[in-house]
Amino acid sequence: MNSESCPLKTQPACRCQTCSSQTDPGGFCRHLTQCQLETLKTRSRWSSLLRGETIKSEDLLIWPIIAISTGVLSFQQLLEDGRKIIAALFMRGDIIDMRGLANRHHGHLIALGKTEICRLSPRTFEAAIDDNIDARKVAWSSLRRQGNRAMDHGADLAKKQALEKLASFVFECRHRLPDSVSDSKVHIPVRRLDLADYLGMQPETVSRGFKELQARGIIGIEGISNIEILDFPRLRRIANGDKHTENLRQTHENHFQAATGS
Amino acid sequence: MNSESCPLKTQPACRCQTCSSQTDPGGFCRHLTQCQLETLKTRSRWSSLLRGETIKSEDLLIWPIIAISTGVLSFQQLLEDGRKIIAALFMRGDIIDMRGLANRHHGHLIALGKTEICRLSPRTFEAAIDDNIDARKVAWSSLRRQGNRAMDHGADLAKKQALEKLASFVFECRHRLPDSVSDSKVHIPVRRLDLADYLGMQPETVSRGFKELQARGIIGIEGISNIEILDFPRLRRIANGDKHTENLRQTHENHFQAATGS
DNA sequence: CGGCAAGTTGAGCCAGGTCAACTCCGGTGG
């Protein structure tokens, strides 16, 4: 990836006006008092990352709390032999607490596209959490959502097959980044390559999977990063792993139908 | 599974003296004041679960906060076609917050053996969290550890192969349930069948995997649920996915070694 | 209009899933 070693260009958090943590209904900063916000603002750091840029461990030691305004940040691990794993995706509105994880071999935070983040002053964040029940609840539920998402994602990875993982991912995107224009259009905010690493499969398989869903008339593909859900219930059934009714290859149809008939 | 429909036998939380949440150094209840503990005690419910018993959704609605004293609780999903997935394991000391997850299709909490839990009064729990900074920090870090664990587990599931997942799981057990007697002995607190569901593989593959590790002299197997780590570094390397040096089948050895020589 | 990375397509192969048979073991009742 590019420019991993170049230091982050940072500036005091002056973008609060347009930051989603401030503008979105469930955003963290929106729940702070004016005074708390001012303090947090002056002590936090705004940065903009490009695709492939890594937040360095030494930065994470000082700034372990990160709020994502726009874009996608990945938490990835590199196996000794080069296999890459994206263990989690963080998007708009997520608050990441990396305290204690920075120095370990756990993984790295890497941007998957242009990403705008605000690195919150941990001390001020902690103080706000202590004083402000609303802010505390927002942070707590963000953390809990991350955990639940990780568990759901683990479930996807554990026993689902390629098509089912893809279907599941489409719903995850739809849920996390609701499209303001149309209910059935879904924006895929990551490249195929990264998607493969996130879903534990090969880019080739991702490609074939989307093509298969398209061939069955379940989704429409519009460019590389936008799809349209054409058959909602069938996609839902595939995502839920309902093999008997939906998740069968055309070529095996007769075989499986015979089996279900018994 | 047995007696899923039988109502939980409960009693007021009178076991605090011996509960790990009270006796263990990092336990939640240990950080409460005497007064808070008394209140929580009278409003919470102790129960003991046997293998296969499910905590019902309606119970979770009223008692969504659960502290595990001993045993193992699994969070599992059932795919439409019968595939079972264990998305997470909860053990001694974990505090589970199921608020908002009870009624959904997310999953069920099922005991994997004799498990003793304390269902905390959510209101009192919340009050303790609000008043007591120490207790808040313990709960927060427990939640965060669950999330991190779920991400690590997801990483295992995504790209690791059978042997690597098993090695990784051995370390997870060692880390979560340290053996007081010996550093190299590890207790596996779940059956092979459940382990398979947790690691996203088949029981047959689990069996073959352990046998392979034993054949290579990396672990020793003592009974069904205890193993001994004989070669720590090699097990570590396998868990970390270091194919080049360790994770090769005997039969493929020459092939892979030729490849690394290039 | 090149140059390069991302994405796609095709052919072949293998790790692990599947199925069936067998052993092991704890619990139960005669």
Place this chain on the structure above:
DNA sequence: CCACCGGAGTTGACCTGGCTCAACTTGCCG
């Protein structure tokens, strides 16, 4: 105390979904 039973675990044989490798196309950026 032993015979029996059922579920868990293991072993072997076979099969397949998705990985691998290689070639090709597409799309982005200067």
